[in-house]
Amino acid sequence: MxxxxxxxxxxxxxxxxxxxxxxxxxxxxxxxxxxxxxxxxxxxxxxxxxxxxxxxxxxxxxxxxxxxxxxxxxxxxxxxxxxxxxxxxxxxxxxxxxxxxxxxxxxxxxxxxxxxxxxxxxxxxxxxxxxxxxxxxxxxxxxxxxxxxxxxxxxxxxxxxxxxxxxxxxxxxxxxxxxxxxxxxxxxxxxxxxxxxxxxxxxxxxxxxxxxxxxxxxxxxxxxxxxxxxxxxxxxxxQQHVCNVCFSEHPGSHFVLLGGCSHSFCKHCVKAMAQIHVTEGSIAELLCPEVDCRAEIAPSALTQVLDEQGYERWQTLKLRKALTTANLVLCPRCEENGLETPVLPDPVDEEDEAMPVARCERCGYVFCAKCLSLYHGKEPCLAPEERAQQAAMRRLGTAQSVAEKRKLKREAQKGYLVCVDVGEDMLPIDAAGHSTEDRDSVAEGDKVIAVHAGVPDKLTGRALWDAKFDNICDLPTVLMESARPISIRLVRTRADAAIERVRQRRLMEELLTLKEIARESQPCPQCKVRVHRTAGCNHMHCSQCRAHFCYRCGAQMDSEDPYAHFKTGKCPTFDDAEVRRIAAQERQPGFVDHELQRLRAEFGDQRDLFLQFQQANGMQTAHAGGRGNVAARRRMGDVPCPTCGQWNGRVGNLNHIRCGMCRNSFCGHCRRRIHGVISHHYRGENACPQHFRAPE
The missing domain is CATH 3.10.110.10 (Ubiquitin Conjugating Enzyme)
Structure with missing residues (x-):
């Protein structure tokens, strides 16, 4: 071969x-x-x-x-x-x-x-x-x-x-x-x-x-x-896997490994959860959805589901939380310039009555480490309204406002158009081409630089008169004899005054906004983040630092037994206005407030007070109604918990229900408690349907 x-x-x-x-x-x-x-x-x-x-x-x-x-x-x-x-x-x-x-x-x-x-x-x-x-x-x-x-x-x-x-x-x-x-x-x-x-x-x-x-x-x-x-x-x-959040089946390449634990969920569910917590600032709740795990989600998993802006916000919130834990503060002046400069306050002698002072190495700003305003020595910290005013003044004096000032100057040099239509009076213009009085958007002293034929949206051809090429003596003749409509271009001769008016208006808007926020919110006693309550009791749980505090008096409460604060008699669990709102809401047919019923069962004295309030005002209690009320609940899809008997509403049309009283999971179809993995209960032959179909 x-x-x-x-x-x-x-x-x-x-x-x-x-x-x-x-x-x-x-x-x-x-x-x-x-x-x-x-x-x-x-x-x-x-x-x-x-x-x-x-x-x-x-x-x-x-x-x-x-x-x-x-x-x-x-x-x-x-x-x-x-x-x-x-x-x-x-x-x-x-x-x-x-x-x-x-x-x-x-x-x-x-x-x-x-x-x-x-x-x-x-x-x-x-x-x-x-x-x-x-x-x-x-x-x-x-x-x-x-x-x-x-x-x-x-x-x-x-x-x-x-x-x-x-x-x-x-x-x-x-x-x-x-x-x-x-x-x-x-x-x-x-x-x-x-x-x-x-x-x-x-x-x-x-x-x-x-x-x-x-x-x-x-x-x-x-x-x-x-x-x-x-x-x-x-x-x-x-391989194909089932997401334990949405119970949908996807290939493993469509899942996100959380990093802090061995659990994984589909990208759609992890992305939705991450976007909600990052947008609302509650990154402390950005944990594994598994009830028995609750491990923190790793940054490598967040980079897969958050865009660049969302991930930067998560990093900022994470940094602030770490600074709060490490007794550091962010320089307020640098923060308003888009920078994040952590500052360690100087140590304070226990016998000294002066407030802790912080000095920023980047911008040289010296401020009070407690209220973040200008350092005031032994004087008490400023009121919230005064601190808001200082913050607003700093924001208006930053590099960003300088850029806005330059923009206003460019717009002032370019000028603005005023239309004089058929039958309208001509603007009062003197021989030098300046306006002699304020009228609508025209200020006294504004100068005419051009006159065009037609309305401002349809200007074509050469100007009827232009200050660059034509004699100023011809301006009165052009204004009086030109066919209407005409458009007159003017420039501001008092640009600094216009900028100051805009600055004052923005300052007032900023102060009113901050004042409204301060009036409708309560600062967390630990991290100072303002928390706004929309409904419910006076027990607040800060989403930033996880501190428990009273919304009524602002005092920090024991995390092990936060409701002990209300048993002393200083603050009520519910304000009178909130009690009246809940009572009016409960009078609506078919309404059941599960969280309120849980609180009533846990704190008997508050529950008795509320029942007395209902009886005094002739309201129907939550347990009244008999068989008709039970039938109405069943028609709405509500199901009693097989463990504690508490009635629970469904989330959408899912048959998986988590009891608001005893926190046990059960099936709304077979009325049995679910142990282990939730999705396993709805898989296989003769399994319960995952979704509930309301009777017609």
Whole structure:
């Protein structure tokens, strides 16, 4: 067989291999025209072990052996940021332990995928007629002694099939023998175990074609664990999963790993939740939706669902929360210029009555660290209205207002148009072209720079009169004799006065807005963020710092028992106006206030007071009505809780209901309590429907 015939057979064999192993083969050619290729041979662990994982074990040298007592790391559970899915991802860290004698340390972990063995081939001119392929074996977890035995096995296969295509036979032989190497390790009959060894400990002569890339057994063990996690995540991304928020099924690539825990939800639900909390500023509630988890969502997950503006706002809110915890404050002047400069206030002597002073290194602003206004020494902090006025004055004097001032000057130089239509009186203009009185938008002293024919929206052609080209003496004649309508262009001669009027107007609007906010809100006693109450009791829970305080007096309350503040008699749980609003709302047919009923059941004294108020005003109580009231509730889709009997309304038309009294989940269709994963109750044969259909 000539070299040309051999080369043709090589190309035919390579084409067949590409069809059989499309993802595992890589083909190249050297300068001499010889064919070079690389094949990845992966052991079929799933086909041999089924659902059982492979146990890896590595001996730790004495200088690396940690002090271990009682077993070390947990044997299962996925790492933070990796979905916890059965048969996909193994454990987070290796288990550490010692031998019975206590002199030898070891580490072990479970995996389901191993990196492939790489077979590099160069086909000589005489292959397959007379010469075998030149090959090398690479592996990151098999020691050099075992790889040398695999090289000898490939040589034996060539001797048996010399003169024919051998590459496919080698690949299948490698796949089988690598799996045998894994299974022959020490272990129980029902547990496959692979012991990792260092290549330096090999006692047999190494084959130069065997290249072992494994380092120390401990490092190899960690590398294999990371590889297993990566492959498991790739498999998980390709599978279909149910989102436990919307109960919809999506591929794993449409899910977001929360990062702080092993849970994941579809991008649509995570995006909606993140946008709501970031927009409202309640980033403390940006937690895992799982009730038993509530871990914080990692920034890597937020970057996938928030746009650039939303993510910057989240970072700003996060920074402010951290500064509050660290006793730092933001410079108010820099903040109004679009910058965020944290400042550490100077320490204050306990005997000194002066307020804490803060000095900004960036802009040099010296301010009170308590009220963020100009430093006032031993004087008491300014009232909220005075602080708002200072803040408004700073905002109007910033670089942004300077830009607005320049814009107003440019607009003043450009001028403005005033239309004089048929039958209207001409503007009073003196001989110098200036307006002699205020009229509508025209101020006294404004100067005429041009006169155009037509209305301002339809100006065409050259101006009837232009101050740049025409004589000022011709202006009165043009104004009086030109056919109506005409448009007169004027410029402000008192631009500074106009700018000052705009500044004063904006200052007044700013002060009125801040005054209204101060009147309708209460500052949090811990982070000073103003909180506005729309309805409900006087117990407030700050969404920024999670502090509990009273909306009526502003005092901070105990987080363990916040309602103890109302039992002292200083402040009522509900204001009189709120009681009257709730009473009027409850008189509407079919209305049930679940939160109010929960508070009544928890605080008996407040509940009795409200019942007395209802009886004194001739109102119907929430428990009155008998069978007719129950029938009306059922028609509306309300369902009593099977645990505590509390009536609960549905969210939309979902059959999954969470009781407002005992906080237990139950099904609105079968009236049974739901344990475990909510979505499992609505899946499978004879399962309850997920959505409620109202009777017609």
């Amino acid at each position: 000539t070299d040309i015939d051999c080369h043709a057979e090589q190309l035919d064999e390579v084409e067949a291999l590409q069809a059989i192993f499309p993802d595992e083969i890589e083909l190249t050619c050297d300068d001499a025209g010889q064919v070079e290729l690389s094949l990845l041979v992966s052991p079929d662990l799933a086909g041999e072990l089924g659902d059982k994982p492979l146990l890896l074990r590595a001996a730790a040298p004495p200088d690396e052996a940690p002090e271990i007592s009682g077993g070390g790391y947990p044997s299962s559970g996925s790492a933070p940021g990796v979905p916890d899915v059965k048969n996909t991802v193994s454990q987070d860290k290796p288990r550490l332990g010692r031998s019975v004698s206590g002199q030898h340390a070891y580490a072990e972990c479970e995996v389901r995928q191993l990196p492939p063995v790489q077979l590099q081939l160069k086909l000589p001119a005489g292959y397959p007629a007379s010469a075998p392929p030149d090959f090398r074996l690479f592996c990151s977890w098999i020691d050099v002694g075992a790889l040398s035995s695999l090289c000898q096995s490939l040589d034996d296969h060539w001797e048996q099939a010399e003169g024919s295509a051998i590459i496919y036979t080698w690949v299948e032989a490698l796949r089988v023998e690598v799996l045998e190497f894994i299974l022959k390790g020490p272990g129980s009959s029902d547990r496959a175990t692979l012991t990792l060894e260092s290549s330096d400990s090999c006692s047999v002569e190494a084959d130069p074609r065997a290249v072992s890339e494994c380092g120390t057994p401990m490092q190899t063990l960690q590398d294999l664990l990371l590889y297993d996690k990566g492959k498991g995540l790739d498999i998980w991304m390709q």
